[in-house]
Amino acid sequence: MESLTAAHIVQIWELGQGQHPLDRVLTCLAFALPDQPLDILASLSIGRRDGYLLTLRELTFGPTLDSVATCPSCQETLEFALKVGDIRTGDPSVPLVDPVEWETDGIRLKFRLPNSLDLAATVGLGDSAAARQQLLERCVLAASQGDQPIAVGNLASSVLAQVEGAIAAADPQADITLDLTCPACGHNWQVAFDIGAFLWAEITAYAQRLLLDTHQLARVYGWAEADILAMSNQRRQYYLGLVG
Ligand SMILES: [Zn+2]
Known part of the structure; x- marks a missing residue:
């Protein structure tokens, strides 16, 4: 599996606008696993699909997932960090028994x-x-x-x-439930964790940020969009710092 490049992230975001959430996550995997035909990706069990999405997330954005939940009892906002390893249920390379x-x-x-x-x-x-x-x-x-x-x-x-x-x-990876406790009122509750929705929200935010950065650099330097997206993040951020 390959991590997503800046150009991939913008393309996935663009394609995914008109797609159902089920198709969006397959679009992400199609970029990460370019040798796999779409019908093979679509026939992965949901747990195996989500296992690949976790790996893709880790490769692209790192192993820590910063999450937010609202306490259903007192409406306090709870911020917490998950590690990919905490919500991985098994080795994704080990074949599942199916059927x-x-x-x-x-x-x-x-x-x-x-x-x-x-x-x-x-x-x-x-x-x-x-x-x-x-x-x-x-x-x-x-x-x-x-x-x-x-x-x-x-x-x-x-x-x-x-x-x-x-x-x-x-297929345990298909159903990840988090056990949360509110630090304000002590209420305990369970919430389903959806790696597909989580990753899509991150891709959306990152793609929009990349387009804004591209807009600023293109306006000042006149560089092509593809060239700006192909830069390392460090180089792009450095030029943005110079632009001010
Ligand atoms: Zn609470």
């Missing part, structure tokens, strides 16, 4: 891990129960009790809930 064979209460199931295409298929199903059903119907490859096959739609809701738990256990 997974699983058995409960005499029911045998074979399921694969949800990927970006599966999540995309649930977009627009506003009703979360419908989205959940759609995801399971796509990912459960076979279900049977004894010799009798069972349709996913006929599985008991208790079994489906267990399948969801088994999917989460098989």
